[in-house]
Amino acid sequence: MNDVRLNRPAARGAAVALLLAAALGLAGCQTAAISDIATVEEAQGSTENISSLTAVIERNPNDPEAYNVRGFAYGRGGRYTEALKDFDTAIKLNPGFYQAYANRGLIYRFLGRNTEAIADYNRSIQLNSSYDTAYIGRGEVYRTSGRTQEAFNDFEKAIQLDTTDPRAYHRRGLLYQIRGQHDFAIEDFSTAISMSGGSPEPYNGRGLSYLARGDEDNAFADFNTAIGLNDKVAESWANQALIYERRGDKARAAKSYARAVQLDPNYKPAVDGLSRTKTS
Known part of the structure; x- marks a missing residue:
């Protein structure tokens, strides 16, 4: 019929x-999660594998950037628990590390923990109000949660910041x-x-x-x-x-x-x- x-x-x-x-x-x-994590990797400028990054951390155990880089490598591989631990350590070593807050926010978003994701993006923006990645990340949480006007405002802000x-x-x-x-x-x-x-x-x-x-x-x-x-x-x-x-x-x-x-x-x-x- x-x-x-x-x-x-x-x-x-x-x-x-x-x-x-x-x-x-x-x-x-x-949601385009894969492209999001790829963008994080490109922004940080690393393609080394996790074992190499671990060796760097062993040589520099107090370097927050090393944990941050390994964290997004874990995230790219879907190993979110390990990623969160590394971002936690990076933030503990450097409480002003706004990139690590945004990266951890991305992992929280992948896990569906939107409240924690927004809190991390908010903190990243408080530390650096010109950090376009944090606005884009927070905007994506808002967008996929149906908070479309807040999402629009965040994407608009990133564009006003001349994001690439x-x-x-x-x-x-x-x-x-x-x-x-x-x-x-x-x-x-x-x-x-x-x-x-x-x-x-x-x-x-x-x-x-x-x-x-x-x-x-x-x-x-x-x-x-x-x-x-x-x-x-x-x-x-x-x-x-x-x-x-x-x-x-x-x-x-x-x-x-x-x-x-x-x-x-x-x-x-x-x-x-x-x-x-x-x-x-």
Whole structure:
């Protein structure tokens, strides 16, 4: 019965519009934890492995920076308990170490301990009111907690500080997007793209805003670029499928939705899209 209705253009358009709305809503909830921890590592300027960092600490047991660097290495590897211990030690050795507070706040956020995360970001900002990373981190806690105005203010502050971190523009773009301010969103996503280079997330974000404006060709180009950059992201495949579905190409849509479901069986826009487009 559903397949029969979807063969009618008006009904199919309504279903696709609902999928676009769902995709836009989920885009506003992205966390992008991996890119966050990668940014921490780049900011600190270390690619050494944990064993090498431990050797540094053994030679310099009172150096807070050594613990801070090993802490984010632990965080990158998902070893959050060890990361917290190292950041605790770094802060104990240097109570004014605002970077360590922000780094510990990031780990707390990954663990879902948002109250502690905000407290650490607040302390980091108290110690250095120009530290853009702390505003971005706190803004992300606010954003994923539904405190969108506070999140917007923090991303705005980081941008006013001339941040070179693309997350500030990407996250502010997501907030513009859920407000329906797609021109502003596209501008922010484009800035994030120019800063980040190889990240698929802002391409997906910009593509959805293009699509919301009715610019299907640019949306399709962005979704395809996102897949080319990283073909393991379910959202990118579901977004590509959305274009195929809008164009009435159910076979290609179903194939892309199926790939998205394979990557993330819980990604609802892909699950719903596949149920509409697959053939028996």
